[in-house]
Amino acid sequence: MTAERNSIYGAEACSGCSLCLLVCPVWRSTFDIRLTPHGRAKALQHGATAFDVADSIDTCTLCGACEPVCPEEIALVDMVLALRRDLASTMPDRVGNAVVQLQQGVDSNSTTALSAYPTVLLADSALSEQPQLLQTVLALFSHEQAGLAADSGADIALALEAGASVPEERLNRFLAPLRTVRRMIVCDGVLLRALRDWLPRTRIDSLGEAASSLAGVRARLRPDDFYVIESRAYHADRERLVAHYDQLRVSSGCMMNLDLQRLAIPTTASHQWMPEKRRVDPADQARWILEGRVVARVVVEDCRDIAVFQRVAPYPVLHVAQLGDAR
Amino acid sequence: MDIAVIEPGVIPTDNVAPDALKGIVRQQTNPKRWEAANWAPFAVAAASADIELLVQPGIIGTFSTDAGGTAYGMPHAVVIACSAGQISGLLKLAQQFHVPVTVRGGGLTTEGESVAFGGVLLDMTGMSRVLSVDKNKLIVRTQAGIFWHSLAESLRRYDLDYLSAPLNLTSSVGGSLGVGGIDVNSPRLGCSADQAISLQVVTPTGDIVECSDTQNTQLFQRVILGYGQFGVITEATLKVRPYTPLRMHYFYYSSLRTAIEDLQLLDAGDAADYSGILTMMDKVVNLLVAFDSDEREATFMASWRGRLRGHGEAAFTLLMGLHYGLRPWLWREALWLRERKRQLFPEFRRPEHIRNGLMHDRTVVFSRAVWKFWGSRQMVIPDIATSTEKFVDAVEQGNAVCRKYFGHYTLYCVGIRLREDHRQHYEMSCIPPDATTHAYGCEFEPMLENAVYSRDTLQSFKNDIYDIGVKLGGSYYRFGGMMKGYIRRVFGDAVVDRHLAMKREADPGMILNRNVIF
Numbered sequence: 001m002t003a004e005r006n007s008i009y010g011a012e013a014c015s016g017c018s019l020c021l022l023v024c025p026v027w028r029s030t031f032d033i034r035l036t037p038h039g040r041a042k043a044l045q046h047g048a049t050a051f052d053v054a055d056s057i058d059t060c061t062l063c064g065a066c067e068p069v070c071p072e073e074i075a076l077v078d079m080v081l082a083l084r085r086d087l088a089s090t091m092p093d094r095v096g097n098a099v100v101q102l103q104q105g106v107d108s109n110s111t112t113a114l115s116a117y118p119t120v121l122l123a124d125s126a127l128s129e130q131p132q133l134l135q136t137v138l139a140l141f142s143h144e145q146a147g148l149a150a151d152s153g154a155d156i157a158l159a160l161e162a163g164a165s166v167p168e169e170r171l172n173r174f175l176a177p178l179r180t181v182r183r184m185i186v187c188d189g190v191l192l193r194a195l196r197d198w199l200p201r202t203r204i205d206s207l208g209e210a211a212s213s214l215a216g217v218r219a220r221l222r223p224d225d226f227y228v229i230e231s232r233a234y235h236a237d238r239e240r241l242v243a244h245y246d247q248l249r250v251s252s253g254c255m256m257n258l259d260l261q262r263l264a265i266p267t268t269a270s271h272q273w274m275p276e277k278r279r280v281d282p283a284d285q286a287r288w289i290l291e292g293r294v295v296a297r298v299v300v301e302d303c304r305d306i307a308v309f310q311r312v313a314p315y316p317v318l319h320v321a322q323l324g325d326a327r
Numbered sequence: 328m329d330i331a332v333i334e335p336g337v338i339p340t341d342n343v344a345p346d347a348l349k350g351i352v353r354q355q356t357n358p359k360r361w362e363a364a365n366w367a368p369f370a371v372a373a374a375s376a377d378i379e380l381l382v383q384p385g386i387i388g389t390f391s392t393d394a395g396g397t398a399y400g401m402p403h404a405v406v407i408a409c410s411a412g413q414i415s416g417l418l419k420l421a422q423q424f425h426v427p428v429t430v431r432g433g434g435l436t437t438e439g440e441s442v443a444f445g446g447v448l449l450d451m452t453g454m455s456r457v458l459s460v461d462k463n464k465l466i467v468r469t470q471a472g473i474f475w476h477s478l479a480e481s482l483r484r485y486d487l488d489y490l491s492a493p494l495n496l497t498s499s500v501g502g503s504l505g506v507g508g509i510d511v512n513s514p515r516l517g518c519s520a521d522q523a524i525s526l527q528v529v530t531p532t533g534d535i536v537e538c539s540d541t542q543n544t545q546l547f548q549r550v551i552l553g554y555g556q557f558g559v560i561t562e563a564t565l566k567v568r569p570y571t572p573l574r575m576h577y578f579y580y581s582s583l584r585t586a587i588e589d590l591q592l593l594d595a596g597d598a599a600d601y602s603g604i605l606t607m608m609d610k611v612v613n614l615l616v617a618f619d620s621d622e623r624e625a626t627f628m629a630s631w632r633g634r635l636r637g638h639g640e641a642a643f644t645l646l647m648g649l650h651y652g653l654r655p656w657l658w659r660e661a662l663w664l665r666e667r668k669r670q671l672f673p674e675f676r677r678p679e680h681i682r683n684g685l686m687h688d689r690t691v692v693f694s695r696a697v698w699k700f701w702g703s704r705q706m707v708i709p710d711i712a713t714s715t716e717k718f719v720d721a722v723e724q725g726n727a728v729c730r731k732y733f734g735h736y737t738l739y740c741v742g743i744r745l746r747e748d749h750r751q752h753y754e755m756s757c758i759p760p761d762a763t764t765h766a767y768g769c770e771f772e773p774m775l776e777n778a779v780y781s782r783d784t785l786q787s788f789k790n791d792i793y794d795i796g797v798k799l800g801g802s803y804y805r806f807g808g809m810m811k812g813y814i815r816r817v818f819g820d821a822v823v824d825r826h827l828a829m830k831r832e833a834d835p836g837m838i839l840n841r842n843v844i845f
Contacts, residue, residue, distance in 0.1 A: 015704045018497040022476050031453045046388025071698040246679045260688045262679045292484025
């Protein structure tokens, strides 16, 4: 029995206040308390096992909005990941796809010596599939001589999300070249959380924060722009980033996907794990994000959100890096 | 010892009255669990009617207690509400098989009112959709299980806001309409229940009825502030208003009496859009005053500010420094107050909610603070509601009780503007019968601070507070559940028996929220 099991994954601290429901996209889509952090925690308090709450943990989008609002400061994202790991340990078939990708892995010998770059970009799988946008992102940070990590760790990100165990050898192969890097820009919110644990001395920023910190990008944001913050990275560091984005909002006058609690409303497009269990329609989330807004242009941090907003918005949708194109 | 069997709907001898148990510590326990006499045929019938009964321990356990955390009970099954038709079917079967149904919104009761001691727990949060927003008529139609905060999120997209709602993000609309709902603008706009224009209600016998002040009037009167006895509110049409950020002012007092007199002065003169009192024990008494517009604020500063006897923060800090400087034996208390201030004040001034001196999203700011600094797994919040004239005495006596039981506590006082045309709504509710233009309520919130108190101690504290209400002829916000022993003492036999007769007629099986009032 793991230590996590002994403490029922931190769920014992839940007082049942329901504040997590207010920001949970799964609850907004289903109004089913069983599929929420509150429902999971209470079920665990009353003897449920990881198997009993499997549906609930599989539908979680890992947007992380529940964590900053929890008055008991329960690590709710970690709770889901731990439950998925425990399920995977007894039901290996659950994570077959993620394990296959890990086995295929990336040959680190092909990785350029990252120490040559002051800043390294870790693209996620979606950005890697859009070479033109990827080049735009790299160009945005060319003044920092940013280099692209050939080993983006996308397979590790998927494994983390799925609850598959990452072989130590694979993890070392991924982290070794990164240990000399001074600054990393990371696209995947789940990987970003883990990297901050693995490499605590390295400055690790999300792509959204890094791009929106650039004066050129900030200057091109307009009051009739709607700016879509990537929720996973934002909520992982919300206490600090709320000030960053508040300042951006004030200086540009743009609108944002922040709710009244200043949590980022996610489209959940980055939720890749177990698509068959998905209970949140990203397009529905995008419609809710834009409801009642008078918008001329949508600017997104997560490249997956481009397609989502293009489906529902009758105006241009562009990636935040593309704001820097005009230089 | 033989324990008499009490038929549901019969209110027994008041076993918490001061003279009920001579020499014995008064205590109140959970209601007896329903014995599930007809559960099996009921479950079969429910399945035939496509009503899903959730029976897994995890989901049942989710609702085992309420925000108070002192009453515990388990339903036999949970039903997640999804439509008025589904609830109608459920209640018809419940009547047929005599199965109790307990309705729950946000679960923010403290006396076990939203805890099911057997039977079905109906989770109304399953009905949380906003149905329509009319910006021109300033009206919203919503499903009643929705949290006020979720409603606010929808309204804000149209630059609208609700009128008044509890300063707690997870209060539900239906729950608040059923019991009152008090905001810091209630001195001006009344309680939440008074903003309902019309309701869709499923009666205890399963009829789906629309009611308002002009349609099915009697049902409307009984459901509003009716503690869930006369129907399940499934949809509500509410008045709304344009959203405005607040211009906040805080005045500090060291006297409860002076602060309350000033609060009532402002309310009587309609001098502020928002007002209320929040204290650190009886040492730091904060009168909160806020405005929706610059004009209202300017009028206040010109005509009312000079009449208030409170101080600004800097002056009050200086006065407190002098007070405690001369009393070294109270330095421990002074240190606690200083630490409390250090933790609490920044939460009310978070930069993302303050812009150009205006507070945005007051409920978020207050509710975050409430959960962070007052919330815990156990909360005991007895209250008293009185007329304007009796309020100072009630608060001072309640304050003495708090001092007797706890090291640290908070008082929250607010006025409620009453609607003369809603007198019928107020009968046997938290609105005291002798209140005229305003009623006043005070919550007495001990800070349990990880200390362990027996339930008897907490119950004795509540009884001591409620005894004040009986003595002064007031009422309570939380008179149901574990405190229902006070119902006859407060409202009198005539009123209670009349309501009981109405309840029996409306709910022949006495199945709906049976452990709350009757």
